[in-house]
Amino acid sequence: MSNQREQADAFLAQMDQFANMMKQSIGVPVLLDQKTGVALWWDQREIKLRFVISVEKIRKFFEALSEGKLLATKCKKSGKILFPPQVDCPDDPEDEVEWVELPKEGELVTWTVIYVKPYSFGHYNDYTVGIAKLTNGVQILAWVRETDPSKLKVGQKVKIEIVKREPEGYLTYEIVPVQE
Amino acid sequence: MGRRVAIVGTGHSKFGVRNDVNIAELAYEAISKAISSAGIEKKEIDLVVTGYVGGWSSEGLAPVVVMEYAGLTGKPGYRIEAACATGSAAIKTAHDAIASGEADIALVVGVEKMNESPTPTVVEFIGRAGNYFWEFENFGLTFPGYYALYATAYMGKYGATEEDLCRVAVKNHYYASMNPKAQFPRAITLEQCMKSRYIAWPLKLFDCSPITDGAAAVVLASEEVAQKLTDSPVWIESIGVSVGTSNLSKRDQFTSLNAATLAAKMAYKKAGIDPENPAKYLDVAEVHDCFTIAEILAYEDLGFAKRREGYKLIREEQTYIGGLIPVNLSGGLKAKGHPLAATGISMAVELTNQLLGKVEKGRQADIKNGRALAHNIGGTGHYAYVTIYSLSKPRA
Numbered sequence: 112m113s114n115q116r117e118q119a120d121a122f123l124a125q126m127d128q129f130a131n132m133m134k135q136s137i138g139v140p141v142l143l144d145q146k147t148g149v150a151l152w153w154d155q156r157e158i159k160l161r162f163v164i165s166v167e168k169i170r171k172f173f174e175a176l177s178e179g180k181l182l183a184t185k186c187k188k189s190g191k192i193l194f195p196p197q198v199d200c201p202d203d204p205e206d207e208v209e210w211v212e213l214p215k216e217g218e219l220v221t222w223t224v225i226y227v228k229p230y231s232f233g234h235y236n237d238y239t240v241g242i243a244k245l246t247n248g249v250q251i252l253a254w255v256r257e258t259d260p261s262k263l264k265v266g267q268k269v270k271i272e273i274v275k276r277e278p279e280g281y282l283t284y285e286i287v288p289v290q291e
Numbered sequence: 292m293g294r295r296v297a298i299v300g301t302g303h304s305k306f307g308v309r310n311d312v313n314i315a316e317l318a319y320e321a322i323s324k325a326i327s328s329a330g331i332e333k334k335e336i337d338l339v340v341t342g343y344v345g346g347w348s349s350e351g352l353a354p355v356v357v358m359e360y361a362g363l364t365g366k367p368g369y370r371i372e373a374a375c376a377t378g379s380a381a382i383k384t385a386h387d388a389i390a391s392g393e394a395d396i397a398l399v400v401g402v403e404k405m406n407e408s409p410t411p412t413v414v415e416f417i418g419r420a421g422n423y424f425w426e427f428e429n430f431g432l433t434f435p436g437y438y439a440l441y442a443t444a445y446m447g448k449y450g451a452t453e454e455d456l457c458r459v460a461v462k463n464h465y466y467a468s469m470n471p472k473a474q475f476p477r478a479i480t481l482e483q484c485m486k487s488r489y490i491a492w493p494l495k496l497f498d499c500s501p502i503t504d505g506a507a508a509v510v511l512a513s514e515e516v517a518q519k520l521t522d523s524p525v526w527i528e529s530i531g532v533s534v535g536t537s538n539l540s541k542r543d544q545f546t547s548l549n550a551a552t553l554a555a556k557m558a559y560k561k562a563g564i565d566p567e568n569p570a571k572y573l574d575v576a577e578v579h580d581c582f583t584i585a586e587i588l589a590y591e592d593l594g595f596a597k598r599r600e601g602y603k604l605i606r607e608e609q610t611y612i613g614g615l616i617p618v619n620l621s622g623g624l625k626a627k628g629h630p631l632a633a634t635g636i637s638m639a640v641e642l643t644n645q646l647l648g649k650v651e652k653g654r655q656a657d658i659k660n661g662r663a664l665a666h667n668i669g670g671t672g673h674y675a676y677v678t679i680y681s682l683s684k685p686r687a
Contacts, residue, residue, distance in 0.1 A: 119411040149311045154349065164424060195425040195538060221447070221545045223439030224492040225431065229415035232431035240430050242440065242540055250540040252426050260492045265447035276429070283429045 116233030126153055168198045171210050176282040179273050181215065183249060184208040194249045215271040217245035219286070222255050222263055234278070243269050243286045255286045263288065293390030295685060297517035297524030300329025300510035301640040306628035307474040308406050309504035314350050315360035318402040318506045321633075322361050325398065325508035330520055333361075336510075337394035339368035342381035342401035342632035346416045347408040357402060367394075374420050374669030375581060377401060378507065378635025379676035383530050385511050395513045401637075402506040403630035413502050420670045422537040435491035435499050435582060437539065437671035442493050442584040444545035451587065451602035453493055457484035458605045459583035460497045460625055467622025469654040474503055474628030498583040503628030507636035509643070514684075525643040528662070528681040531557030535672040546599075548672030551592035555666070558677040559594075562662075563686070569594045569664070570616040573679075575645050575656035577638040579668040580623040589666050590618075593677070612656060620645065620654045635676065638665040642680045658682075 200206035222241030302324030341354035373380035535550035661682030
């Protein structure tokens with residue numbers, strides 16, 4: 112069985128094919144809606160959307176992943192830990208941040224299993240997204256290594272692991288249920 | 292506080308898959324009705340506020356495209372965006388312009404052509420409506436997924452069931468069956484809902500609002516102008532607005548939307564409504580049921596039910612006509628459809644018609660207090676707007 116991205120691509124290829132037939136017969140890419148028969152123009156322009164995002168001020172976070180560490184920032188005066196990490200303390204412009212390592216143990220706050228996926232996630236199998244509360248109170252959102260909802264429960268013990276996301280092959284972090 | 296502002300005209304397109312019209316034609320369906328029902332001429336309009344989220348549709352500058360088509364070029368205008376609360380944000384913007392004396396008559400229109408893109412692309416765009424870098428880039432949350440996180444926590448803590456969620460869908464489809472403007476004007480059974488496939492556990496297909504094309508419009512006027520135009524203005528009594536965190540991980544709980552609670556508190560305070568018992572002051576409410584769990588959260592955030600007990604309200608059918616407070620007699624986002632930017636304005640149109648006793652038989656609320664509430668959420672509690680509409684002139 113093909114994955115959701117392949118299905119979406121196949122649908123678009125089919126639309127292209129219809130449009131090409133229409134271009135040959137009536138000269139323009141105007142299709143007839145299969146349900147209602149109304150005329151639809153099949154867009155002849157296509158763009159790829161991909162962004163470059165600055166991580167300069169938080170590059171430590173990404174460098175630490177290869178050392179197996181999960182970092183956050185901490186406001187020196189207030190002691191408040193910020194995750195996702197940010198370099199400005201939102202409550203006090205005078206306060207400064209330092210980098211701290213996050214604990215890797217916690218409990219599961221909530222989760223969901225994603226069956227219908229966004230286009231750019233359509234090549235993955237069904238995946239679980241959850242939020243874990245770490246032992247220091249910081250919450251973190253990530254995939255959970257369990258896709259059977261009956262095996263997960265609110266408040267259960269979990270740990271955080273640094274993992275390689277395939278097929279892209281880059282480091283990220285994952286919530287892993289711990290057998291109690 | 293500024294000048295009083297009233298709705299003096301309304302227009303609403305048929306919601307659904309509208310492959311029969313382009314974005315300007317769709318918007319014009321609502322605009323033309325709003326203008327004619329207000330009994331004004333286009334030249335009298337001082338300001339045009341267009342709500343539009345877009346991304347999934349081809350026109351980037353929808354306001355200018357819509358205004359050109361509608362013969363409104365030359366007037367002041369701009370686009371307003373607050374995710375799924377765009378419509379309410381557009382109404383507030385126009386309201387504020389009139390209240391301040393900047394304008395006397397404003398046209399507010401919300402339009403969306405979501406079906407111009409294939410479903411996986413739309414799922415992608417809405418899934419990015421949170422914190423893109425930390426919660427989408429690596430983890431691919433979807434909009435049903437966001438609300439599913441709330442549903443899991445709520446069910447796990449309070450003992451609500453998937454049946455309770457489906458009961459919301461059954462109610463909203465029942466009322467949509469009497470609303471010819473609805474995308475799904477047909478009733479469903481609890482069994483149908485329970486048997487539908489999972490989209491994002493524990494939310495199933497029938498727990499989710501659809502992908503919708505649609506437009507809605509209102510004409511707003513200052514007190515002086517409104518009283519010349521109509522004997523039955525519907526006043527904007529108060530508006531509460533709050534913004535929540537972009538990262539869901541930064542929220543302290545997943546059983547209510549903090550932004551909605553704050554917005555309701557503001558709106559109630561301005562309108563002099565007792566937050567402990569708001570249902571007593573209201574006749575009907577339209578709440579943001581993009582997913583069935585969202586309606587249950589709304590019951591609690593608005594104070595219709597005590598904390599932890601929202602699901603009992605639907606279990607006991609207290610939000611049907613004749614209950615504590617009827618909710619989503621239009622069919623809601625769930626069954627009427629949810630063209631993002633049109634939704635808040637659609638709520639205003641519906642509540643205006645409810646207050647004036649002008650909706651279809653079978654889904655008309657009993658109007659005793661002359662007050663109605665719209666609860667419009669952007670994202671997953673990223674924006675919250677609570678607006679009170681009233682038949683009686685509000686306190687200055």
